[in-house]
Amino acid sequence: MESQPFAPLSESTYLILLSLAAGPQHGYAIMKSVADLSDGRMQLSTGTLYGAIKRLVNDGWIERFDEADYSGGRDRKAYRLTELGLRALNAEADRLRALLAAHVQVMAG
Amino acid sequence: MESQPFAPLSESTYLILLSLAAGPQHGYAIMKSVADLSDGRMQLSTGTLYGAIKRLVNDGWIERFDEADYSGGRDRKAYRLTELGLRALNAEADRLRALLAAHVQVMAG
């Protein structure tokens, strides 16, 4: 458990968390959402997706969230962002801003 | 243009390239420069640094650049950014901007 600052996130992890920040979703929906959020640049393979989900659940950044009003027979497992996951996501956005600021600074100087 | 010429860079790679964008430097100087650029958040280990340098030279993103006016007996190998490396760095900055824009968009909506 890192009470310390969050480690740099990979693009996949970042986009998955961002996806879920918009609301609970199940795996397949996350895949499409990530492609959408990245303008098609990032196409998650199922290996990456479900591997990441397992890891994120384990780290307590996301959690199972099965909607009460869902009664379809189709196999679907929804997930939502936890408080910890939201903090990680926002910390990551701050890190990206710092990285960009450094870029601007170097290019200007 | 190519759909995706440059893969997402790791923070280490990005900071090393950014370091060299400010001017040619040798390995040890890059280490300190990276720590400086990231406000001390990123402390490269030598394993990461020299592994990355080897890879980046191999990919043609950076190249050896030994200053003519350097005559010290101390072992120093300087590197500088190539055109390709500069393009990769700028592409990465654009990617970061897109990632941040997506964050703002999701958080606003």
Add this chain to the structure above:
DNA sequence: GCTAATATGTCGCCATACGACATGTCGCGC
């Protein structure tokens, strides 16, 4: 009935990050 899209999951390969280790030089205080 067939096919594509939906949906979840595993397996193995490979690239990368990184701590630990190895080696040597240079400047400075004592």
Add this chain to the structure above:
DNA sequence: GCGCGACATGTCGTATGGCGACATATTAGC
């Protein structure tokens, strides 16, 4: 002239993670 910390470069083994390939099942539409 000796020790020591900073300078400087490099290798090695391990762990993590991304990803293509494979496996399986359901549902919608033609």
